[in-house]
Amino acid sequence: MAASALDVPQATGSQGEFREKLVAEGLLLPSSVPGVTGQGPAFVALRHRLDRAIDRLLANEGAVAMEFPPIEPRHDMESVGYLTSFPQLAGSVFAFHGEEAEALQLGEKAHAHQDWSGHLQAAGLVMVPAACHPVYPALAHVGVPAGGVTVDTGPAWVFRHEPSDDPSRLVAFHMRELVRAGSPDTVGAWRDDWRDRALEFLQSLGLPAAFDEANDPFFGRSGKVLARSQRAQKLKFEILVPVGGDNPTAVASFNAHSDHFASVFSLGADVHTACLGFGIERCVLALLFTHGLSFDDWPADVRAALS
Amino acid sequence: MAASALDVPQATGSQGEFREKLVAEGLLLPSSVPGVTGQGPAFVALRHRLDRAIDRLLANEGAVAMEFPPIEPRHDMESVGYLTSFPQLAGSVFAFHGEEAEALQLGEKAHAHQDWSGHLQAAGLVMVPAACHPVYPALAHVGVPAGGVTVDTGPAWVFRHEPSDDPSRLVAFHMRELVRAGSPDTVGAWRDDWRDRALEFLQSLGLPAAFDEANDPFFGRSGKVLARSQRAQKLKFEILVPVGGDNPTAVASFNAHSDHFASVFSLGADVHTACLGFGIERCVLALLFTHGLSFDDWPADVRAALS
Numbered sequence: 269m270a271a272s273a274l275d276v277p278q279a280t281g282s283q284g285e286f287r288e289k290l291v292a293e294g295l296l297l298p299s300s301v302p303g304v305t306g307q308g309p310a311f312v313a314l315r316h317r318l319d320r321a322i323d324r325l326l327a328n329e330g331a332v333a334m335e336f337p338p339i340e341p342r343h344d345m346e347s348v349g350y351l352t353s354f355p356q357l358a359g360s361v362f363a364f365h366g367e368e369a370e371a372l373q374l375g376e377k378a379h380a381h382q383d384w385s386g387h388l389q390a391a392g393l394v395m396v397p398a399a400c401h402p403v404y405p406a407l408a409h410v411g412v413p414a415g416g417v418t419v420d421t422g423p424a425w426v427f428r429h430e431p432s433d434d435p436s437r438l439v440a441f442h443m444r445e446l447v448r449a450g451s452p453d454t455v456g457a458w459r460d461d462w463r464d465r466a467l468e469f470l471q472s473l474g475l476p477a478a479f480d481e482a483n484d485p486f487f488g489r490s491g492k493v494l495a496r497s498q499r500a501q502k503l504k505f506e507i508l509v510p511v512g513g514d515n516p517t518a519v520a521s522f523n524a525h526s527d528h529f530a531s532v533f534s535l536g537a538d539v540h541t542a543c544l545g546f547g548i549e550r551c552v553l554a555l556l557f558t559h560g561l562s563f564d565d566w567p568a569d570v571r572a573a574l575s
Numbered sequence: 576m577a578a579s580a581l582d583v584p585q586a587t588g589s590q591g592e593f594r595e596k597l598v599a600e601g602l603l604l605p606s607s608v609p610g611v612t613g614q615g616p617a618f619v620a621l622r623h624r625l626d627r628a629i630d631r632l633l634a635n636e637g638a639v640a641m642e643f644p645p646i647e648p649r650h651d652m653e654s655v656g657y658l659t660s661f662p663q664l665a666g667s668v669f670a671f672h673g674e675e676a677e678a679l680q681l682g683e684k685a686h687a688h689q690d691w692s693g694h695l696q697a698a699g700l701v702m703v704p705a706a707c708h709p710v711y712p713a714l715a716h717v718g719v720p721a722g723g724v725t726v727d728t729g730p731a732w733v734f735r736h737e738p739s740d741d742p743s744r745l746v747a748f749h750m751r752e753l754v755r756a757g758s759p760d761t762v763g764a765w766r767d768d769w770r771d772r773a774l775e776f777l778q779s780l781g782l783p784a785a786f787d788e789a790n791d792p793f794f795g796r797s798g799k800v801l802a803r804s805q806r807a808q809k810l811k812f813e814i815l816v817p818v819g820g821d822n823p824t825a826v827a828s829f830n831a832h833s834d835h836f837a838s839v840f841s842l843g844a845d846v847h848t849a850c851l852g853f854g855i856e857r858c859v860l861a862l863l864f865t866h867g868l869s870f871d872d873w874p875a876d877v878r879a880a881l882s
Contacts, residue, residue, distance in 0.1 A: 273674070304644060332616050361668060
């Protein structure tokens with residue numbers, strides 16, 4: 269059967285139960301759309317604790333802070349080939365470009381909850397799909413120094429259109445990435461070093477974190493070939509933790525891009541890039557699943573690491 | 576002449592010069608789309624300083640933290656009438672709902688930078704237009720306590736589709752809002768109190784901030800009537816600071832909603848709401864324009880207030 273963009277994994281029974289508990293305790297504030305979730309005070313506080321712990325983890329990295337909105341130019345997403353690999357995950361922003369008479373029609377349909385999408389046109393903007401994506405055109409603007417550079421995106425909002433009732437599979441979530449651009453050997457060594465440090469960091473938070481080779485969710489039959497090739501070349505690694513049930517969930521990932529982004533954005537003849545990303549909400553959910561819903565009852569060493 | 580959604584104020588000469596300086600100094604990282612801008616390390620550091628100063632300003636408010644993604648359900652935006660008042664500013668998220676054969680066509684067009692928007696459909700999601708918007712349905716979920724409640728949205732990404740080369744008019748920016756829900760008299764007193772406190776706060780940062788009555792940018796001819804009515808009822812106030820040139824720019828605003836949001840989301844028979852919002856990037860830009868581009872050269876009392 270042909271793959272459909274609407275095939276999205278939904279919650280298992282125990283993941284659904286975990287979601288219900290998070291909502292009942294006010295940690296999550298559900299909306300009417302699956303995967304679009306507000307965060308209550310206790311969840312926000314945990315996210316900030318984790319952000320600060322990652323700040324400390326990165327303190328000696330000498331990373332340059334670059335932060336970006338949750339939208340980026342459509343042209344950049346087209347250039348990197350995202351729409352070929354992940355058409356099912358992309359979000360595009362449409363807007364109204366008309367005049368008053370048409371605005372009146374749009375307003376009346378919207379008021380009646382009827383379909384007003386026909387009044388909109390593509391606005392040249394897409395949702396940022398990974399925190400590192402806007403970094404590459406920005407590096408093209410400022411230039412990659414001879415010794416290479418590491419960029420810290422901060423906790424950035426990213427978008428994946430896979431509406432699900434699994435609390436770990438959000439349509440919008442924070443991803444914090446470190447991006448390394450430089451010579452191929454230093455970038456490779458950087459990624460291997462951070463793979464170990466990130467695993468150690470997550471284990472220091474009491475998480476039963478394990479490391480695995482992985483592939484991206486490329487779409488369709490041709491996607492299966494890309495996924496196999498990515499695994500064969502060991503381009504992607506993930507750190508997995510059980511969240512809400514049976515299947516371990518990726519809370520961090522490490523990607524080697526070779527010269528893909530560097531060549532699209534002309535970052536230099538001998539430049540490679542790699543990135544490390546933490547899924548912030550998934551890390552918080554993994555902590556809540558592992559240690560329980562009340563921070564005050566967590567092990568003392570974990571609370572100290574998240575001060 | 577009929578108003579068009581594409582009529583957007585562009586930079587004056589001095590606003591354009593200010594933008595050029597910000598880019599040259601690496602404070603802003605321009606993209607290929609006007610109004611969509613990355614932030615370099617010095618800008619990010621200033622934003623974090625301001626966030627912490629606002630944390631301290633709010634410390635005794637007893638506000639409940641609720642944070643939301645930059646997207647919200649389309650149904651909620653329809654329900655509050657945003658599309659009638661501001662159709663020109665709204666952003667809607669479209670996604671691909673098809674199967675493999677169509678995905679192939681989409682990918683090929685995208686690769687060639689051709690129009691692939693015809694392969695997309697509305698995804699039931701819109702860009703959050705103001706940080707307070709997702710708060711009201713969340714309050715409907717958790718309930719408004721008898722004594723009322725104040726919510727702190729944190730610095731949330733919001734979207735206004737008005738692409739401009741004026742550095743103060745961004746398509747995506749952080750807005751931090753306090754939202755008050757409660758009895759009409761306590762909500763009114765809360766807004767008046769915060770109007771004074773916010774003005775004092777911005778003046779304590781050395782900004783030549785002034786206070787004025789205002790109206791929202793309602794669309795078209797019927798919008799002019801709404802704007803006059805909003806001013807006559809004194810429902811909106813702004814704090815203005817010169818940023819980049821001649822026209823003072825709103826960096827904070829105060830809105831009284833009477834029972835508008837409360838009745839749409841059934842928050843209670845005698846509940847009114849009001850909000851106070853800081854435009855975070857505009858505040859940072861106002862500081863840079865007032866004190867110069869290097870934080871280390873700012874007046875000592877301003878640096879102390881932003882520690």
